Amino acid sequence: xxxxxxxxxxxxxxxxxxxxxKAKRSVAVALxxxxxxxxxxxxxQREVTPKNILMIGPTGVGKTEIARRLARLARAPFVxxxxxxxxxxxxxxxxxxxxxxxxxxxxYVMVQEEQLERVxxxxxxxxxxxxxxxLLPGGTEEGRAKMRELLEAGKLEDRSxxxxxxxxxxxxxxxxxxxxxxxxxxxxxSNLLPKRRVRRKTTVREAREALRGEEAEKLIDHDEVSRxxxxxxxxxxxxxxxxxxxxxxxxxxxxxxxxxxxxxxDLLPIVEGTQVNTRxxxxxxxxxxFIAAGAFTASKxxxxxxxxxxxxPIRVELEELSASDFQLILTKPxxxxxxxxxxxxxxxxxxxxxxxxxxxxxxEYSARVNxxxxxxxxxxxxxxxxxxxxxxxxxxxxxxxxxxxxxxxxKLEDIASDEDLSRYVL
Ligand SMILES: Nc1ncnc2c1ncn2[C@@H]1O[C@H](COP(=O)(O)OP(=O)(O)OP(=O)(O)O)[C@@H](O)[C@H]1O
Numbered sequence: 001x002x003x004x005x006x007x008x009x010x011x012x013x014x015x016x017x018x019x020x021x022k023a024k025r026s027v028a029v030a031l032x033x034x035x036x037x038x039x040x041x042x043x044x045q046r047e048v049t050p051k052n053i054l055m056i057g058p059t060g061v062g063k064t065e066i067a068r069r070l071a072r073l074a075r076a077p078f079v080x081x082x083x084x085x086x087x088x089x090x091x092x093x094x095x096x097x098x099x100x101x102x103x104x105x106x107x108y109v110m111v112q113e114e115q116l117e118r119v120x121x122x123x124x125x126x127x128x129x130x131x132x133x134x135l136l137p138g139g140t141e142e143g144r145a146k147m148r149e150l151l152e153a154g155k156l157e158d159r160s161x162x163x164x165x166x167x168x169x170x171x172x173x174x175x176x177x178x179x180x181x182x183x184x185x186x187x188x189x190s191n192l193l194p195k196r197r198v199r200r201k202t203t204v205r206e207a208r209e210a211l212r213g214e215e216a217e218k219l220i221d222h223d224e225v226s227r228x229x230x231x232x233x234x235x236x237x238x239x240x241x242x243x244x245x246x247x248x249x250x251x252x253x254x255x256x257x258x259x260x261x262x263x264x265x266d267l268l269p270i271v272e273g274t275q276v277n278t279r280x281x282x283x284x285x286x287x288x289x290f291i292a293a294g295a296f297t298a299s300k301x302x303x304x305x306x307x308x309x310x311x312x313p314i315r316v317e318l319e320e321l322s323a324s325d326f327q328l329i330l331t332k333p334x335x336x337x338x339x340x341x342x343x344x345x346x347x348x349x350x351x352x353x354x355x356x357x358x359x360x361x362x363x364e365y366s367a368r369v370n371x372x373x374x375x376x377x378x379x380x381x382x383x384x385x386x387x388x389x390x391x392x393x394x395x396x397x398x399x400x401x402x403x404x405x406x407x408x409x410x411k412l413e414d415i416a417s418d419e420d421l422s423r424y425v426l
Contacts, residue, residue, distance in 0.1 A: 055293040057318025060377020076236040077107035096266040100276040108229035123216035167196040245294030248303035326363035349397035357405035
């Protein structure tokens with residue numbers, strides 16, 4: 001985990017998220033406390049529990065985005081789940097623990113990627129030797145040196161060769177229930193059976209890719225990846241539980257088996273700290289950071305069961321976004337929507353330029369449709385912008401195109417003034 005102060009964390013988040021200062025401060029404090037806890041001596045470290053956060057605010061105002069960015073900053077494994085998912089009928093028991101298994105899986109992928117990156121140079125060297133073997137089986141030293149020269153000069157890329165690689169086709173299937181026990185049949189089977197290898201005819205370019213992947217796999221220690229994945233999930237994992245407001249008792253009409261309160265009761269031990277079996281080993285959830293979020297329009301945080309309320313001591317309200325926030329969201333973040341579209345269309349020879357008046361108009365229309373139809377927050381910008389840019393996206397090689405107020409109005413006026421049409425298009 002990076003050693004960032006709360007102020008630095010907020011500054012980092014500011015690069016991607018507009019407004020919501022209180023929420024940024026809260027998550028910065030929670031993350032820093034994580035770091036502080038690690039500096040403590042053994043015994044008291046175990047006593048200090050993470051200060052989980054409850055985010056309250058309408059949809060599309062940045063709750064998930066803040067949590068996700070925070071996780072990325074901290075290089076922490078992250079998963080998002082919807083609390084309502086566990087109330088669905090037809091579930092064989094509510095498998096609330098699956099969120100912990102998903103976290104460990106995310107952690108595993110993250111650690112594995114880091115390790116693969118670390119060995120990539122060695123893997124590339126090994127792959128090159130295998131390529132030479134395939135290009136020149138049983139050749140002389142001299143021949144091999146010549147071949148190596150050609151290969152390094154990129155002269156053999158399209159030559160076809162035959163290599164032996166692992167058979168990637170899936171051979172086994174998962175049995176329902178296995179994952180719940182923390183077992184994975186596929187993995188068990190593939191550990192028992194010798195790996196099937198197949199000969200494949202392909203180009204040097206593609207063979208190199210395949211061989212590098214295989215060599216890298218061979219160079220990393222999967223047991224160590226598993227151990228590190230577990231440790232990282234335990235010590236810095238973040239689980240984001242959305243729609244927590246939808247599992248308050250008051251919302252429930254569908255009987256005891258799928259009640260929201262039941263979900264809360266199942267959540268409680270996980271948030272309090274328990275052990276969960278996963279395919280990589282046992283995971284303790286004591287120090288996982290939980291961020292719960294909800295709009296809380298039909299219910300209040302005080303409708304949650306008291307034990308759960310106590311486990312989310314940091315409460316923070318997120319603000320609704322205004323048209324001027326939308327303007328900033330469209331332009332300011334590092335990879336804002338307008339920058340994304342500009343880069344995308346540049347590929348096809350269209351140079352977009354968003355005039356301030358155009359940005360203003362897009363923001364105003366978005367706020368208006370949110371007010372008239374349904375408030376979906378900043379998500380509205382995606383649909384509105386897509387509609388504005390539909391024609392330029394369909395075309396190619398348009399040269400310079402300026403998106404100003406007149407352009408936006410022409411594209412949107414008919415739709416936005418028709419509420420029914422807005423419902424479908426925007
Ligand atoms: N304040 C903001 N600054 C920049 N982008 C934002 C902001 N709020 C929302 N967005 C963008 O809007 C989209 C939806 O935001 P997000 O997923 O954070 O919503 P949310 O508040 O978590 O809502 P929900 O609870 O429905 O998931 C994302 O693409 C996000 O980048």
